[in-house]
Amino acid sequence: MHELPVTQGILSIVLEAAEQAGSYPVQRIDLVIGTLSSIVDDSVQFYFDALSAGTLAQGAQLSFRRVLATLTCGACGYQAQVIAPLPDCCAACGSTEVLVEDGMEFYVEAIEVEEPNNACSNCEINPDEQ
Ligand SMILES: [Zn+2]
Structure with a gap:
């Protein structure tokens, strides 16, 4: 509401x-x-x-x-556009060092x-x- x-x-x-x-x-x-x-x-x-x-x-x-939203992996630099629910790790390398922007x-x-x-x-x- x-x-x-x-x-x-x-x-x-x-x-x-x-x-x-x-x-x-x-x-x-x-x-x-x-x-x-x-x-x-x-x-x-x-x-x-x-x-x-x-x-x-x-x-x-x-x-x-x-x-x-854009997800960027801090470990390998992989970027992807994502929707909720957000992934908590990188789809490319599996790192949890991911940053979501926008x-x-x-x-x-x-x-x-x-x-x-x-x-x-x-x-x-x-x-x-x-
Ligand atoms: Zn990665």
Whole structure:
């Protein structure tokens, strides 16, 4: 159930960014999730839909990008991308001197807002600048 506070955090980041961008409705949010972070996409979407009701982010589409963890062997230098449950020794030489990096990410990568089209399509002059 740890998706709830995580989703609240995302929403506040998104709303702040949307306000800075001119308070336009948010259309799309790109999230990066490490495979080891045990965050469930569907739960995030569920909480997001509930929390974002009535805000600029209401109805925004969430997109999830999974980041794999990388295991590096300290003994032989073997590297591999791994998922949970993590191996506790090297698949190449059997050493337990393994280091796992990445895979715990969880952040907002990009936000797309719906910007009004003020530019004149014939002359490409923005009326806001006149
Ligand atoms: Zn090894």
